[in-house]
Amino acid sequence: MEVSRYRCLCPTTRARRNLRRIEFFQGTLDSTSEITDARIFDTTLRDGEQSPRTSFNYEDKREIAAVLDEMGTHVIEAGFPVNSDAEFEAVRDIAESTNVTTCGLARVVEKDIEAALDSGVDMVHTFVSTSDVQLQDSMHATRQEALDSAVESVERIVEAGAECMFSPMDATRTDEGFLLEVIEATSEAGADWINIPDTCGVATPRRFYDLIEKVDGHTDARIDVHTHDDFGLASANAISGFEAGASQSQVSVNGIGERAGNAAYEEVVMTLESLYDVDTGIDTTRITELSRLVEEKSDIPVPANKPIVGRNAFSHESGIHAAGVIENSDTFEPGVMTPEMVGAERELVLGKHTGAHSVRERLVDAGYAPTDAEVREVTRRVKDYGAEKQQVTMSELERFATEVGVDEETEEVRA
Numbered sequence: 001m002e003v004s005r006y007r008c009l010c011p012t013t014r015a016r017r018n019l020r021r022i023e024f025f026q027g028t029l030d031s032t033s034e035i036t037d038a039r040i041f042d043t044t045l046r047d048g049e050q051s052p053r054t055s056f057n058y059e060d061k062r063e064i065a066a067v068l069d070e071m072g073t074h075v076i077e078a079g080f081p082v083n084s085d086a087e088f089e090a091v092r093d094i095a096e097s098t099n100v101t102t103c104g105l106a107r108v109v110e111k112d113i114e115a116a117l118d119s120g121v122d123m124v125h126t127f128v129s130t131s132d133v134q135l136q137d138s139m140h141a142t143r144q145e146a147l148d149s150a151v152e153s154v155e156r157i158v159e160a161g162a163e164c165m166f167s168p169m170d171a172t173r174t175d176e177g178f179l180l181e182v183i184e185a186t187s188e189a190g191a192d193w194i195n196i197p198d199t200c201g202v203a204t205p206r207r208f209y210d211l212i213e214k215v216d217g218h219t220d221a222r223i224d225v226h227t228h229d230d231f232g233l234a235s236a237n238a239i240s241g242f243e244a245g246a247s248q249s250q251v252s253v254n255g256i257g258e259r260a261g262n263a264a265y266e267e268v269v270m271t272l273e274s275l276y277d278v279d280t281g282i283d284t285t286r287i288t289e290l291s292r293l294v295e296e297k298s299d300i301p302v303p304a305n306k307p308i309v310g311r312n313a314f315s316h317e318s319g320i321h322a323a324g325v326i327e328n329s330d331t332f333e334p335g336v337m338t339p340e341m342v343g344a345e346r347e348l349v350l351g352k353h354t355g356a357h358s359v360r361e362r363l364v365d366a367g368y369a370p371t372d373a374e375v376r377e378v379t380r381r382v383k384d385y386g387a388e389k390q391q392v393t394m395s396e397l398e399r400f401a402t403e404v405g406v407d408e409e410t411e412e413v414r415a
């Protein structure tokens with residue numbers, strides 16, 4: 001029930017934001033939840049594009065990559081070069097036209113790795129299944145074959161001079177002894193990054209923390225995590241990975257990706273910034289713009305209640321909440337995250353749950369000078385109208401004000 005935008009309740013400057021953080025977190029950030037190293041690897045153009053029924057054309061990929069680059073994203077996985085000529089060209093173009101570290105995906109297959117290297121990306125991300133179910137029924141390979149091809153692939157990438165990321169696919173459903181053996185072997189072969197993928201989204205934050213902590217003890221490579229949202233835990237697991245020592249998380253804008261998707265760019269970045277006090281270096285004020293761009297290009301609508309980028313993320317209809325927010329937005333918003341920080345706007349929405357404070361604010365904002373009795377009467381009409389599931393727009397509010405006979409504010413009053 002959108003009716004109006006409510007701006008400038010609480011000016012947000014970086015200094016104020018930092019001050020707030022200190023107030024909110026005094027004594028609550030203990031050493032186990034500290035995150036010191038946090039980089040963002042965006043896979044919107046690779047895993048995000050694997051969303052069923054989604055495909056980005058060349059221009060879409062370029063446009064999305066340009067915004068991610070301008071925002072200061074650390075790595076962009078531009079695609080899977082062996083997929084097709086069009087994909088190869090798009091990846092090559094992004095590698096050439098951006099300043100960011102670019103990455104291309106490759107199976108542990110020679111032609112995939114050569115295609116990725118030829119595309120000119122800075123980093124090649126190679127992966128092999130390590131869980132028994134995938135080895136048996138997807139790759140049709142033994143553990144030894146998977147291990148050998150992983151090592152050979154890493155060696156080839158390192159020899160070619162590209163940065164190398166290795167993923168034991170389905171790590172969270174892999175026998176732990178074998179997982180550690182593959183990680184040790186690929187690390188020795190020269191992998192710069194070991195990515196731990198929760199391919200089928202079965203990790204929980206606690207279990208994922210334990211796994212990342214264990215992996216950290218078996219490699220000198222930097223650790224990256226790739227989490228899926230089958231149980232709605234992708235972003236929580238990504239953060240848990242950071243807490244356990246990972247340096248980087250793979251995310252996608254709006255959380256798009258295979259099945260239920262990946263950890264969401266906006267959720268992971270804002271959690272790091274606002275709840276862990278990490279300066280990611282990313283320009284968060286463009287998050288809403290980025291989300292709208294990916295929504296349009298992917299054709300995957302963002303749910304209204306999606307954290308940070310959903311239409312309702314900074315909207316208030318309930319009377320109690322709106323009344324509090326009118327005085328101080330920290331009353332019913334996180335406080336450590338404001339709409340300004342993500343390039344969004346706060347909205348006071350009028351409907352069945354609206355209270356008098358909100359109505360008064362909207363009327364005054366629109367140039368009226370209502371009495372208390374008039375506010376009560378307009379509020380009654382707003383509620384009745386809203387209860388019929390009708391949208392209470394600004395023009396409805398003005399109609400109610402006219403019907404009730406609310407005076408417009410005079411020059412004298414204004415002075």
Ligand SMILES: CC(=O)SCCNC(=O)CCNC(=O)[C@H](O)C(C)(C)COP(=O)(O)OP(=O)(O)OC[C@H]1O[C@@H](n2cnc3c(N)ncnc32)[C@H](O)[C@@H]1OP(=O)(O)O
Pocket residue numbers: 047050080082083084107108109127128129138139140169199258
């Ligand atoms: C969890 C992930 O997101 S993994 C990434 C998944 N992304 C994609 O698949 C998107 C792009 N994929 C593609 O364009 C195609 O699947 C290609 C080009 C990679 C391969 O296409 P095709 O040769 O037609 O094979 P197809 O896709 O039907 O089957 C996959 C093949 O890859 C093999 N495979 C799967 N994972 C790996 C791996 N990590 N390393 C080596 N081979 C692998 C399978 O065993 C199967 O081999 P087979 O053809 O000998 O049976």
Ligand SMILES: CC(C)C(=O)C(=O)O
Pocket residue numbers: 047127167169170195197198199200226228
């Ligand atoms: C390629 C790998 C990292 C992947 O996308 C997954 O396991 O989900």
